[in-house]
Amino acid sequence: MxxxxxxxxxxxxxxxxxxxxxxxxxxxxxxxxxxxxxxxxxxxxxxxxxDPWFDELSWYPLGRVVGGTVYPGIMVTAGLIHYILHLFNFPIDIREVCVFLAPLFSAFTAFATYLLTKELKDERAGLLAALFIAIAPGYISRSVAGSYDNEGIAIFLLMITYFYWIKALKTGSSLYGSITAFFYFYMVSAWGGYVFIINLIPLHAFALILMGRYSPRLYVSYTSFYIIGTLSSMQIPFVGFQPTFTSEHMAALGVFGLLQLVAFSYLVRSHFTEKQFKSVFRVLLYGVGAAGAGLLGLLAVTGKIAPFTGRFYSLYDTGYAKIHIPIIASVSEHQPTAWPSFFFDLHVLIPLLPAGVFLCFKRLKDEHVFVILYAVSASYFAGVMVRLMLTLTPIVCVASAMAFSELFDTYLEPVPVAEVTTTVNDSTPSSFSKSSSPKKKSDSIITSKHQLSNKGIWGVDIKYITIIPMVFILWHFVLHCTWVTSNAYSSPSIVLASRNPDGSQHIIDDFREAYYWLRENTEEKCRIMSWWDYGYQITGMANRTVLVDNNTWNNTHIATVGKMMASSEEVAYPIMRRHDVDYVLVIFGGVLGYSGDDINKFLWMIRIGEGVYPKEVNERAFFTDRGEYKVDENATPTMKNSLMYKMSYYRFPELFGQQQAVDRVRGAVIPKKPIKLSTLDEGNWNKQFL
Structure with missing residues (x-):
């Protein structure tokens, strides 16, 4: 016990x-x-x-409230990934997260494209679409390692939002509608291209209503998306109340109101006779429509609804920005797209887009209407602006995958086996005379299987004649994408690569070296004036204060810099002193043959400056009597006396000795007469500007 x-x-x-x-x-x-x-x-x-982060290194002397002037999505995403990795004891530097963020989200984009295409057709088409978007140059240009830009995560958000919109529309689920709104909110926080979503989805809903395809599924999905998406998007400080008073968002509001009217009319229809319903519906249509139109007109006239922005107008009139908002037109990504660019970024997918749209017309379900609207609108906008090639590429990949998948389904499916029934008669006539009749015995039925043949007139199977060229096209597409990626999109933006006459590669590292010089040889608190294209790079790599940068939130401040560059030293010097400028940086490519230098951008500086200071800056004064933009001995006195011209060609003829001084970019012979600077001095290891 x-x-x-x-x-x-x-x-x-x-x-x-x-x-x-x-x-x-x-x-x-x-x-x-x-x-x-x-x-x-x-x-x-x-x-x-x-949100209240104030950046004193940029836009001197104004500074910039970062939280209120930038989309925070990509920075919050990188910070969140960095935080989660450290929570699970994965020590990684934030810079490494930023470098690999775009490739990571490109994998997510391929998966989202697969899901969307699967909803439109089937899994096989989805796999092809994922393959296309993974290597298409039109998207890979913004998803290579080191490309830390808003578009790196925005295209994934674009595709996943559209996927859940189609899912919500097909199921009528408010849950999917809410998920659509969540990814739309994420898109609003990341990129200004969210306007494309908030206009395309309402356009799709409006088209379905006009086609007589209204259903409770459409009502539930759009209502949940619009209400939650609009309220959540207003939480982004940079967006604020824009969804409620800007013209770009009024279409979504109008479709939301129209859906309420249509749903109410269906409710009323269930309680009235057909004759009564027609009368009530006519009163509702005219009365509410007139009241709504009048209210919108009143709000627009009183200024409660802001007019369309200049960027919006520039999408419909390619010459609008050049005349009214030159700062928009000065950006190379905002120029109209040349036809070779389509082939460069999309290659063989271009002719397959109409084929995929044709298949959608052939089937024309609700989700196929969305593809048609997306393809047409994105094709137009991509033709107007080079940058919007990024929004066209996903739908081209989806439509091309549908077309390729249809071909493969047709010619790679197993050949059907047909059953052939043969009746054998065992009766044998005893005589062939008219008077005698054969004796019929029991008939036997023999069923045999024969494989249908697709062979052509030469005895070759038709499917091989079709499939082999298709495989060759896909193989060539992969080669093209690989070549474009390695040659055009794999170099850092500040390190330029070129080819020597013998074919060897030549690396131009002048940008990085210049920023390193500024960092090591200038005072920490100095202010640097340059064109706004180099603002981010100077702040990030040289750690110096700049007057303007790539944010372009203050057009007047940029115009002031343009005015100083276009003015003579005597005019520019007092303005630079008022802005406490210590150094002036210009990029000149006449020696190396770099065409992206400031002299080629100078006309845009002049136009932007003239837009704000029309009395001090005159574009016409920089052109000869024959209307030519010259930098040689025929250049106008205004051009030769401008600060930009003097700084670019200062001591340039000395590089050529007794030979002619030739600008290798513009092919112009520069006069031997030396240029004298009265208020500026050339920077070197021992001297300072100004």
């Missing part, structure tokens, strides 16, 4: 020890969860600190 009691006591002690271990493990787990929870709360506090 004592022995048994001892055993029980030992078992109790073991159970106590086990319980104590479990309690300790639970406490450790709670502590770990609390630390994670505290870290998440701390990360949320970091997000709140982002």
């Amino acid at each position: 004592q022995k048994q009691t001892t055993k029980i006591s030992s078992a109790s002690v073991d159970s106590y020890k086990t319980g104590l271990r479990l309690l300790i493990l639970m406490l450790i787990g709670i502590l770990g969860f609390s630390s994670r929870l505290f870290s998440i709360v701390r990360f949320e506090s970091v997000i709140h600190e982002f």
